[in-house]
Structure formats: C-alpha cells, structure tokens
Amino acid sequence: MAPTIGRSDSFPRVNGTHVHDVAIVGAGFGGLGMAIRMKQAGMDDFVLIERGDDVGGTWWANSYPGCQCDIPSNLYSFSFAPNPNWDRAYPMRDQILEYLRDCAERFGILPHTRLNSELLEATWVADEQRWELETASGPLAARVLVAAPGLLSEPSSPALPGLERFQGNAFHTAEWDHSDDLTGKRVALLGSGATAVQVVPEIQPRVAKLHLFQRTPPWVVPHTDHPVTRGMRELYRRVPPLQTLSRGVVYTLRESVAVGITRDRRWLKAAELNARLHLRRQVPDPELRGKLTPNYEIFCKRIILSSKWYPAIQEPNVDIVSSGVEEVRKHSVVDGDGVEREIDTLIFATGFKPAELPIAERIRGREGSSLAEVWNGSPEAYLGTTVAGFPNLLFLYGPNLNLGHSSIVYMLESQIAYAMDALRTLQLRGAAEFDVRAEAQAAYNEELQERLSRTVWNTGGCGSWYFDRNGRNSIQWPGFTFEFRRRTRRFDAAAYRLAPPTPVPATTAASAAS
Ligand code: NAP
Numbered sequence: 056m057a058p059t060i061g062r063s064d065s066f067p068r069v070n071g072t073h074v075h076d077v078a079i080v081g082a083g084f085g086g087l088g089m090a091i092r093m094k095q096a097g098m099d100d101f102v103l104i105e106r107g108d109d110v111g112g113t114w115w116a117n118s119y120p121g122c123q124c125d126i127p128s129n130l131y132s133f134s135f136a137p138n139p140n141w142d143r144a145y146p147m148r149d150q151i152l153e154y155l156r157d158c159a160e161r162f163g164i165l166p167h168t169r170l171n172s173e174l175l176e177a178t179w180v181a182d183e184q185r186w187e188l189e190t191a192s193g194p195l196a197a198r199v200l201v202a203a204p205g206l207l208s209e210p211s212s213p214a215l216p217g218l219e220r221f222q223g224n225a226f227h228t229a230e231w232d233h234s235d236d237l238t239g240k241r242v243a244l245l246g247s248g249a250t251a252v253q254v255v256p257e258i259q260p261r262v263a264k265l266h267l268f269q270r271t272p273p274w275v276v277p278h279t280d281h282p283v284t285r286g287m288r289e290l291y292r293r294v295p296p297l298q299t300l301s302r303g304v305v306y307t308l309r310e311s312v313a314v315g316i317t318r319d320r321r322w323l324k325a326a327e328l329n330a331r332l333h334l335r336r337q338v339p340d341p342e343l344r345g346k347l348t349p350n351y352e353i354f355c356k357r358i359i360l361s362s363k364w365y366p367a368i369q370e371p372n373v374d375i376v377s378s379g380v381e382e383v384r385k386h387s388v389v390d391g392d393g394v395e396r397e398i399d400t401l402i403f404a405t406g407f408k409p410a411e412l413p414i415a416e417r418i419r420g421r422e423g424s425s426l427a428e429v430w431n432g433s434p435e436a437y438l439g440t441t442v443a444g445f446p447n448l449l450f451l452y453g454p455n456l457n458l459g460h461s462s463i464v465y466m467l468e469s470q471i472a473y474a475m476d477a478l479r480t481l482q483l484r485g486a487a488e489f490d491v492r493a494e495a496q497a498a499y500n501e502e503l504q505e506r507l508s509r510t511v512w513n514t515g516g517c518g519s520w521y522f523d524r525n526g527r528n529s530i531q532w533p534g535f536t537f538e539f540r541r542r543t544r545r546f547d548a549a550a551y552r553l554a555p556p557t558p559v560p561a562t563t564a565a566s567a568a569s
Pocket of ligand 1: 123124125126207213245246247248249250251253268269270271357379380404405406407518519520
C-alpha cells in the first residue's frame, strides 16, 4: 500500500524521486506560516519552494519607495510570533521583510526552503496519489500540495497604444527599478490606489515634473501611523501580554468595520465624514477638491490611509490628469485631451491581476485540466482552500478570502489550522487522499455570492480588482474574520471524499525496497 502522511520513513522513492509529505509553494506569510506549523507539529518531511531569491513574498517583491502595510503592526504578525521590535504603529516594508526572515530562521524553515524555484507545473498522479512538480530547480514529488502564491503577486499593466515605441524607462511599482533614481526626471505615473498614494509623496520632491494620471479618485482618511517609542518596545519585551492586549483591541475595532461593509452602511458614515473633512482641510481649492472627491461609496474600493497624498499632489511640479492616456510616443505620453507631455520615466501603479494567477494555469487536477481551465476566469474554492477535482491541494489566500478591514495574516492562520487538521485527518484515518465534494463547494459559493450581493463592494457604485473578468466578485470575504475562523476550526471530513491508499505497483515497490 502507498503510505499516508506522517510516515515518511516508509515512503518509497518514485522514479528515483523522494515523495515528500507536503510541498509548499511560496514563502510569504502563507507558505512560511504553514511551514512553521508543520515544524511545530513534528511533521518534518516538507519542502518549501519560492520563485524569488529570498523569503517574504509580496514584501520581498514590493520594494517601491514608501511601501508600508495599512494594517497595524501588532495585528499584522503571526499570533505565535509577536514582534516587540516593531518601530512604527504600521509596519514599513523593510521591517516586515526582516520579521519574515527572522521567523524563517528562528523556526528552522530555511533548511526546507529552495529559493529561485518557481513552480512550472504540478500534476496530480491519480494512481500514485501524489503531486508531481516541475520547478525551476528540478522535479519534486509530494503527497499534498500547499499553494501559497499570494493574491497580489501578478502585476497588471495596461496595454497602452504605442507603449512599445517608448524609449524612456517604464516599470511597474511591484518591479521597482532602483537603478532609476528619478532625480530631476519628468515622470508619468498611472494610478491613484493604495500603491500610488504611498509612492507619490516619496518621489514628488525629487522629480522635475510628475504627471499623475488619476482615473478614479480614492477615499483617503488621515493616517494614524506613529513611531513606537523605545520605552513601549521594552515594555512589550518584558510584559508580552501587553502586546497581545493591543492586538486584541486593534482586532476588535477593525472587526466592527465589517458590520458596515457587509450589513449596515450607517456604520461607514463616520469614516466618510472623516475623509470629507480631511479633503476639506488639506485641499483649499474647491475646484481641485471636486476633482479629488470620489463618486462612489466609501469602502467600495479599499480605503486609503494617508496624510501626505493631498499635500504632495498639490505641489507645483505635479499635474493631475484625469483624461487618461491616449497614446505613448517615443519620449512622451498623449492624454485624452490630446495634450502631449514629454517624459523620461513611466511608472505603472496600476495594481494586480488576482483572479488570473499564473499558478492556476500550472496546477492540473484529476481530469488533467488546470485550475485556470476549470475556473474559466472566476476562481472558486471550498472555504477558499480546496477545489473539487484537485485532490490533496490546499490553497492559501485562495478565492474570496481577501478583506477590506482586517489582517490577512489572521485569515491565513485560520486556513493553516484547517490545512493542518486535514493532514492529521489523513494520518488518523489512514487515508491517502481527500477531494472536496463538488456539491459542498457549490453550496458554499452560492451562499458567499448571495451575501456578497449585499455588500458595499458589489453595490457601492465602483469598479475594483475584486471583480474578475466575468464580473463576479471572486476576491472578497463577506463577513467577520472570526466567522471564517469558526468555520475552519476543524477539517470537516463530511464535505470530502476520503480515499484509502491504493496499492503501489510491483515495479515501484521493488525499486523502493532496493
Ligand atoms: P489598485 O488599488 O488596483 O489601484 C490601481 C490604480 O491604477 C487605480 O487607481 C486604477 O484606477 C488605476 N488604473 C488601472 N488601470 C489604469 C489605466 N489603464 N489607466 C489609468 N489608471 C489605471 O492597485 P494598488 O494601488 O497597487 O493596490 C492594490 C492592493 O494592494 C490594495 O488594494 C491593497 O490591498 C494592496 N496594497 C496595500 C498597501 C498597504 O498596505 N498600504 C499598499 C499597496 C497596495 P481605477 O480605480 O479607475 O481602476
């Protein structure tokens, strides 16, 4: 019989390849969190592959100036690894990266990690009940595949007419070109979302001219970021429950926003008032204020925290262009009004393609189809984690798990607990395979879509990256985070088809024994 999870000593080598218990793809918060939990549970036979040359996921990839998380530090951390060293209330990218590197080292994950190992193909081999992986650093095999590619990992840049003719420098914020320091340059930047709002105040003082192509103005509230004093950090070190308490307070306050987003819009009125007053205080010119006032409900798109955005875009070297880009020429962009603007550098702060992740094209399930083929543009899963027809696949930060109000790390930890329970269930029941029942997945998604139809994301009068190419909201979680935690507390085996190990073909068994 083929072995089950946790009995790696008896694992056969299949075609000369060791079959790991688990292969994890992606070394961001999700993949590292899963690896740490496995390690803590004494499940040592796993490999963590990462396409980048360091751990950190999105926090490794995004190195643009001003990159900072908009969730407070004490909540944007693993519950099992509080960090008394956070030196700001909201963590900067470099410190998050340092935190993740430290976790990888402290919890012994690095020896399991293969960097520069992009997943090229993962195929379910039904008669051997395992995943066969092709990676940039060679083949791998595993009984269970944990895909943790991150939601915002595939940059999206518009195909502007004439872009191929442009002779200046052009790059996306997620692939920041640090060799171009922009000093004295004429720059066009597209976008006014969370990323643009962080980048612009950083680069505006050093560029000669900044043409800001704003398609839709964001709702912006004052940032409440501040340094964490040395004394406070010392206190967190000496009395850890204080940091836990702070985390609890932040968590509870944030959770109350979910009421407004998903149930009762009146809860969002205070935030709207805050944003309107902020705009009035920071932008004295009524005409400009009009241009910067959103025409959709607050929280429909992700709300932006910034006290630096409005001052920066009112500086004399910034032009706000609302007519879009008509054409790109060798050394210029032409806007929608036909005005040509000479530029040296073109920056895309135009977001990501969360519903079109390349990894979905590379994972092939029971019938040989890829996730992308099965999803056809609209990703869906059971509990955002498992997909019918893709046995022993656990997706972290999968469909409909993104939040508009709290920390994704909390959601990831819920998923990881569920994934760990799935592994334990296989072990306890002597099973080798789980596959979610299609009807459980369908009922779950029907419920989600019905609830989403009443949220501010779906009815607030805006377009956003929460909607896939079919116009379906495949991205957001329409509830409290504690509800998701409750639903993922146990691996609900009744929603799955569990299969026992199938007999190993005689030839393979013989090669395993030799
Ligand atoms: P985004 O929110 O999707 O914003 C993209 C911006 O580009 C929007 O203003 C969009 O305009 C504009 N755009 C897209 N295509 C365009 C085109 N062809 N011409 C002109 N403008 C165009 O992307 P993002 O700012 O990178 O943020 C994505 C997500 O990443 C955030 O929602 C957040 O979850 C995360 N993030 C978080 C932080 C943080 O923690 N502080 C920072 C950065 C990013 P429209 O609005 O009209 O579509």
